[in-house]
Amino acid sequence: MSTYPVYRPRGGVSRLLTWADDFMSWFLHGHETWLVAVLKGVPLFLFVYFMLTYIPNYVYYLLTVEIPFLRFSDDVGFLLANGIAGGNFAMLILLALGVQAARGRRGFGWSAIRMFVMLNYLFTVLLLVPLLAFNLAGGSFIPVRITLQAVAFGMIVAGLGASACVYLYFEYRRVTRRDADDAARRSSELAAR
Secondary structure, rough: OOOOOOOOOOOOHHHHHHHHHHHHHHHHHHOOHHHHHHHHHHHHHHHHHHHHHHHHHHHHHHHHHOOOOOOOOOOHHHHHHHHHHHHHHHHHHHHHHHHHHHOOOHHHHHHHHHHHHHHHHHHHHHHHHHHHHHOOOOEEEOOEOOOOOHHHHHHHHHHHHHHHHHHHHHHHHHHHHHHHHHHHHHHHHHHHH
């Protein structure tokens, strides 16, 4: 009985999705240096911070101050904001469980979890963290207060996020090239026996 290799489509989009799935398998569960760990951990912390503090705070101000026909009391806004924060926390726990369950598994659903995490990471380092930096430098969208230093700081942080993505790509290439060379060497040693 012969075994056949896993079919991998040859098209451009399919090849890109396969590469992204392999990259995310390495990103989530592969070897890492301290710099890769920092580039993964800091955006994760800031994403959790945003989900558990910023979003409930936005909901609170929308429901109590900004939307004129709602204008709930502070207590009702507080309860609704905490309900949103609790839902976000539950969603983060489910996402973490899904990521751990997808470890080493192939299939559409498992790949979809990894793709979601990749898009989430890109969203965090390219948009969310620059938004937090923009706010930290005194910028605001509600009420509108866009200053040059806030925009400049946000752009600098976005550039650092893009640099982190490029570094992760080259680190992935380096690690996989090293693993492929080790596998080829072991294969040739076994074939020589």
